[in-house]
Amino acid sequence: MSATFPGHVIAPASPVLQVEALTLTFGGVKALTGVGFGVQPGSITAVIGPNGAGKTSLFNTISGFYRPAAGRVVFEGNDITRTPPPQRARLGLARSFQNIALFRGMTVLDNIKLGRHAHLKTNVFDALLYVGRARREEAELRRDVEERIIDFLEIDHIRHAPVAALPYGLQKRVEMARALAMQPKVLMLDEPVAGMNREETEDMARFILDVRNEWGVTVLMVEHDMGMVMDLSDHVVVLNFGQVIAQGAPAQVQADPEVIRAYLGAGDVGDLRRKLRGEALPSEAA
Numbered sequence: 523m524s525a526t527f528p529g530h531v532i533a534p535a536s537p538v539l540q541v542e543a544l545t546l547t548f549g550g551v552k553a554l555t556g557v558g559f560g561v562q563p564g565s566i567t568a569v570i571g572p573n574g575a576g577k578t579s580l581f582n583t584i585s586g587f588y589r590p591a592a593g594r595v596v597f598e599g600n601d602i603t604r605t606p607p608p609q610r611a612r613l614g615l616a617r618s619f620q621n622i623a624l625f626r627g628m629t630v631l632d633n634i635k636l637g638r639h640a641h642l643k644t645n646v647f648d649a650l651l652y653v654g655r656a657r658r659e660e661a662e663l664r665r666d667v668e669e670r671i672i673d674f675l676e677i678d679h680i681r682h683a684p685v686a687a688l689p690y691g692l693q694k695r696v697e698m699a700r701a702l703a704m705q706p707k708v709l710m711l712d713e714p715v716a717g718m719n720r721e722e723t724e725d726m727a728r729f730i731l732d733v734r735n736e737w738g739v740t741v742l743m744v745e746h747d748m749g750m751v752m753d754l755s756d757h758v759v760v761l762n763f764g765q766v767i768a769q770g771a772p773a774q775v776q777a778d779p780e781v782i783r784a785y786l787g788a789g790d791v792g793d794l795r796r797k798l799r800g801e802a803l804p805s806e807a808a
């Protein structure tokens with residue numbers, strides 16, 4: 523029965539990705555302690571925190587590169603804590619890397635195809651030999667990749683260019699294209715605008731929004747650019763010393779006293795507001 527009633531309250535959807543009480547240690551160092559949060563389907567969720575807070579460790583644990591000492595990663599209701607990274611990608615959890623991880627001598631198109639291969643049932647060697655199912659999948663891949671992803675990310679003019687010859691901002695866009703080629707349900711972006719100038723940052727912010735709005739892909743990102751995080755995110759998770767110290771809507775997190783303390787010690791709240799808006803502090807504006 524699907525009737526709706528006036529005043530009917532729609533319960534929030536269950537999270538597509540759930541991180542539960544994650545603890546990660548390196549020797550004696552606890553990089554994460556009891557970290558938990560949910561990523562709602564269709565949301566843009568950001569993880570922020572001062573340097574060394576554990577953001578990269580968390581990303582690597584969610585994507586399967588690190589194995590937690592305790593806790594669970596649950597994707598679409600299934601426990602994937604022990605699922606290897608390529609299988610997570612096939613399930614729909616794709617990621618980009620903080621430092622560009624493209625094959626620099628290869629063209630844009632070939633890099634994107636490699637992303638797609640992670641998604642195919644045939645292995646990459648079959649695909650390279652164009653045998654059997656791989657050949658049909660290759661045809662499908664070309665349509666899919668060339669017509670949708672390349673058009674969407676406005677990289678048509680560079681599809682045959684070697685990645686190494688491209689400016690940094692475009693390389694980051696190609697990396698996003700490669701992650702999108704895996705047709706993820708959740709796209710994990712590791713510092714998508716790090717090292718970008720203002721114009722490149724604005725372009726990337728627009729693509730992230732469109733990935734969510736037009737493609738319905740859920741986005742989970744780690745990012746230092748506070749202006750972008752606060753503008754784009756529906757939900758912000760704040761880490762400090764490996765623990766979640768606050769989470770909620772951007773405005774809520776910006777006003778949280780513990781977040782203020784984490785970023786600036788007992789500093790000036792006005793400074794924090796500027797910092798959280800992505801503006802230079804007076805002391806930094808030389």
Ligand SMILES: Nc1ncnc2c1ncn2[C@@H]1O[C@H](COP(=O)(O)OP(=O)(O)OP(=O)(O)O)[C@@H](O)[C@H]1O
Nearest residue numbers: 548551552553571572573574575576577578579580
């Ligand atoms: N491979 C490792 N071996 C030992 N300690 C590590 C390793 N990776 C991270 N750590 C430690 O774990 C903690 C969290 O580091 P992590 O890199 O996850 O933080 P971060 O929030 O991503 O920092 P940044 O913003 O500087 O990238 C730090 O104390 C760090 O020194």
